[in-house]
Amino acid sequence: MARESADAVISGYSTSFGWATRLLARAERSDVRSVYALVRVADELVDDPHLGPDPALRRRLLDGLEEETLSALASGRSANLVVHAFAGVARQHGIDGTLVEPFFASMRADLTRSDHTGRSLEEYVYGSAEVVGLMCLKIFIAGDAAAYERLSPSARRLGSAFQKVNFLRDLADDYDVLGRRYFPQVDPARFSDAHRDELLDDIDDDLAVAAAGIAELPAGSRRAVLVAHALFGALSLRLRQTPAAEIRRTRVRVPDRQKAVILLDVLTRDWRPGAARQRRTRPRSSA
Numbered sequence: 538m539a540r541e542s543a544d545a546v547i548s549g550y551s552t553s554f555g556w557a558t559r560l561l562a563r564a565e566r567s568d569v570r571s572v573y574a575l576v577r578v579a580d581e582l583v584d585d586p587h588l589g590p591d592p593a594l595r596r597r598l599l600d601g602l603e604e605e606t607l608s609a610l611a612s613g614r615s616a617n618l619v620v621h622a623f624a625g626v627a628r629q630h631g632i633d634g635t636l637v638e639p640f641f642a643s644m645r646a647d648l649t650r651s652d653h654t655g656r657s658l659e660e661y662v663y664g665s666a667e668v669v670g671l672m673c674l675k676i677f678i679a680g681d682a683a684a685y686e687r688l689s690p691s692a693r694r695l696g697s698a699f700q701k702v703n704f705l706r707d708l709a710d711d712y713d714v715l716g717r718r719y720f721p722q723v724d725p726a727r728f729s730d731a732h733r734d735e736l737l738d739d740i741d742d743d744l745a746v747a748a749a750g751i752a753e754l755p756a757g758s759r760r761a762v763l764v765a766h767a768l769f770g771a772l773s774l775r776l777r778q779t780p781a782a783e784i785r786r787t788r789v790r791v792p793d794r795q796k797a798v799i800l801l802d803v804l805t806r807d808w809r810p811g812a813a814r815q816r817r818t819r820p821r822s823s824a
Contacts, residue, residue: 691750
């Protein structure tokens with residue numbers, strides 16, 4: 538029932554993520570959804586408009602969720618079904634407080650910080666996104682410590698890219714509705730095409746580094762992560778093709794039809810590491 542509760546959270550909140558997790562092997566799919574369900578619940582405590590403007594209430598709820606999560610990591614049990622599902626996965630795969638605590642620290646930062654410096658943004662992205670990538674990596678490599686050490690940098694870069702893409706496409710709501718400015722070098726009121734391109738250059742660099750690590754993932758997880766990588770790559774390209782003034786007003790998304798094409802492309806290609814090298818050396822058509 539706890540696992541089913543986690544699945545319901547993901548189904549209700551994330552279409553792109555839901556598409557990607559369907560390609561995971563059964564065990565990995567359930568485990569990853571249990572991780573993301575906890576992440577989603579914590580994020581909603583920070584941003585849910587129905588909780589009203591009082592940050593103290595959000596902090597109490599968030600602190601309570603963290604305390605319950607850390608307790609469940611120790612005991613393996615929680616009356617909160619989402620926490621219970623997460624704790625079971627975490628204990629199985631060695632996910633501990635060193636990854637959980639930075640996540641909740643980043644969630645709390647959204648309650649008090651409206652502008653970021655370069656340093657605080659690095660800390661925020663690490664806690665809100667990179668550690669989630671590391672949690673998923675622990676699931677994928679199933680106890681292989683050497684693989685975890687080798688692939689951690691690319692897992693972190695992938696999480697970073699996903700988070701910064703979301704910052705960019707949510708620029709309007711984050712600034713106008715929530716009063717947040719994540720990119721320290723960008724004034725959303727004066728957002729320009731040059732700002733857009735600078736941010737996307739950084740994001741695309743993250744995606745490029747992450748791609749090398751994805752090729753080394755086990756077969757049970759590789760295609761799903763490739764789909765997620767490709768979907769965010771398509772979103773990055775769509776943002777680059779969108780005038781800054783439009784990004785400033787609306788939330789850019791990849792149409793469902795294009796998502797389906799990306800999914801089909803990943804499913805029909807040979808993505809083994811050797812095949813990937815062959816594709817890179819194959820000459821491109823001039824068409």
